[in-house]
Amino acid sequence: KAGVTQTPRYLIKTRGQQVTLSCSPISGHRSVSWYQQTPGQGLQFLFEYFSETQRNKGNFPGRFSGRQFSNSRSEMNVSTLELGDSALYLCASSPQGPSDEQYFGPGTRLTVT
């Protein structure tokens, strides 16, 4: 089985721009979660999608949004980028939800200048 893939792997943007990150889950997994990782903060939950529906959302501003397609692929979008958005963004897929064993992609490293 192919693992979770994320594109792009690295991204450099300037303040005020917007960015879209993509995640392809493991085949058959219906749940996709997104996390932001910054040094010393661990993984901060952004949102989780299941069968194209957002089931859970973390404590992030509305500039962070996402969606899931019928093939379970997911995208997240960040608008009006700020310097503090620089982080590693991780996507994880699982069969039914986050409490299942999640399989993580390698992440997208976003740098905002």
Add this chain to the structure above:
Amino acid sequence: DQQVKQNSPSLSVQEGRISILNCDYTNSMFDYFLWYKKYPAEGPTFLISISSIKDKNEDGRFTVFLNKSAKHLSLHIVPSQPGDSAVYFCAASEGNSNYQLIWGAGTKLIIKP
């Protein structure tokens, strides 16, 4: 308010000895706990889990202990090997796959040869 706390940012252990990583939580509704391991430039990988109906779960060199009254769990690695050097995250949920995972900030484990 950090609901899941890993109070040791780093831990150094001699190869062959026991590594003990600790995690405390504040939410008494948490009833399912997971440990993930993360190498640099990779996404986290699932290690071991435990539900609140048990106080111990073992998988090879890895054992997780849960003390519900103290709201504390620990991961024991015996014997520690150089490949165990990584960042270890504990995460907790209310057991339903629909709920998000709450993650600790991680503990960097360094195994000395």
